[in-house]
Amino acid sequence: MDFLQNLLPHLLNGLALGLLFALIALGFTLIVSVMEIINLAHGSLFALGAYVAMVIINPGFADGGGLGSYYMSLPLGLRYVIALIFAPIVIAIVGFGLEILLRPTYGKKKEYGLLLTFGAALVLEEIIRLIWGPAEQVLLTPDAISGAFIADGMIYSIYRVYAMCFGIFAIIMVWLFLEKTPYGAIIKAGAHDSEMVRALGINLPRLQMLVFGFGAALAGIAGIILTPIWGLRPHVGIDATIPAFLIIVLGGIGSFKGAVTGGILVGLAVGLTGAYASDWSLLSMYLLLIAVLTFRSRGLFGKKTALEA
């Protein structure tokens, strides 16, 4: 009984962590599925999202007088909501730019796109370092989602509950967008057969640009949600890229359901090993990947290949 009582908080924590991992992987999997590009700049976009939000939220932004001072007099909660809307838009625009740079690599070996996004990741990280410096920064959060609460004698973070709820909300919204809107249908069709989509008269380059921008915006949102927990520094993106990549392979490349399931499984693995064998906690996600790929090489929900058909 004691064991179960001790286990429950760790299970819930693992689930929460999993939803956050799924949030990180969403944008990554969207770009892979439609464009067949592994966007190694995903982590840098994640970091940039958090930095842009920091500029919008924290004191120091345009508070030299006039409109700037008025803006900074707005409640922190309102500035936070503004950041949640505008920072992803900024990151989407950066994503559009990146997609334009990627165009010469289309139709060539996949390594070209991979190398370009890797280079972009380094450039973005250096830009962050140049603008905001290498030191640790803090992304302010409103009082309503800060602090802690006590349940059953244990202290839990309010922000973590908020982040988990936000993760669920974001996953549902992306699912609704993909499944219930005509735009989502086009994106899914583009992922399935891009040539057919083009043949039907849909502007494929514009679709690819929008998908890349949307994926980048999701990375930015994940950055805003995760960095108050992880801390904010120029290289924080690498902490997001590795699990995101792992999760989409585990869940099956290009699968929305796979990204969510993979994220939750990784979260549970990391959370539970963190409690009972903490030195294995980071390794556990790789062991899980090996276990899944050993029995199912295309991941949990990956498409069948011609060889398997």
Add this chain to the structure above:
Amino acid sequence: MKRTAIGAALSVSVLALAGGMVSAQDKKPIVIGITSDASGQYANSGASDRRGMMMAIEEFNAKGGVLGRPIKTVHIDTETTPATGSRVAERLISREGAGYLIGAVSSGVANAISQVAQKHGVIYLNTNSSSPSESGANCHRVKFVWDGNGTNFSQATVKTAIEKYGKKWLLLTNDYGWGHDTSAATKKLAEAAGAEIIDEILVPVGTRDFASILLKVQQTKPDVIAAAVGGDDQKAMRTQVAELGLGDKYAWINNQQDWPDVYGLPRDNLFGVFGTTWYYDLDLPGVGEFVKKYREMYPDTSMEVPGNVFYNGYWATRSLLEAIEKAGSTNSHEVIKQLENLKIPAKIRMQDDDAYMNPNTHQMQQTIYLASANAEDADNANALFKIIGHSDPESAKDTAADEACKLESFDDTPVTNP
């Protein structure tokens, strides 16, 4: 006539100056290989370490170098990775002609570099890695360790913490060399002083989410948490502990707290007590001038004042260059002997006690300061620490290192003459 005389005098002066410059520049430079991290867990500390070294080198170059030879530096990123550290050391010595190697924050990297340095007989200064094994089991004749180590800091804190906070101790250990060595030293001292170690939680390097670990901490219910968690892991841990308000719930002993790891963090993230070898606001002679010099040399650095990592980088480099001058030669064995006998008065080193190099372990014996967060001056971003006491080098001495360290003989150490 007068104009001709002035012209002639000027010409002579210019020629003399030019001659001097030419002779200094003509001399073969002394090449120092900088082995600090520019990426990975300790990238930020590595940059601070490097700035300290460069300030010392700048001072010497401004007065004509060492033994009349200019000092040149070559830096290669060691990436906070031991394998890269070995490779970088090998390259700096074999291909870049480095006669000396300086720099480390990670103990794993320092250990890897020092093995290569010992093989070549090249003097290596471990500036900032504080694992007890660096001056214990992994000591080398060519290696000198400038930071206080985990045992020094534990010596300074353990007994008081048991008396003040209680006997049930939990260890939080970063899962690599420094973390294990530091926790082992803490465990030994704490148990000897009557504490019970109720659990040890290993924190893998790269951990960003501490929720499961902090849940376990709460389930364990310790009196004292002795944390040996460093770099970015520690920053994430501090943020999450502060968020839950656990900083006040338990007594946290955080071993050493490197300045670059905490600079910029909100004040409530600085919970517990911790050690440091130096603080920019010590009320001691020379500290003000040192800080001023730092600000003049690095006006754009985000860290407005120097911290312990910069201080160690500076002093290690300065002491090496002074040792070369004192030896009157770059012969490695002669310079090693000078460093083994190094003694620096407190007022020169800007600490409370005289410092000296332990010739048996090659670790600098120095004042260890105990600090906590400075709650009184919260608006001043630089005034993070409140120094609450200090231990002299003898009280904080790592006696186990004297037994564990077996330095290679001079006969077994190649001689270099860079």
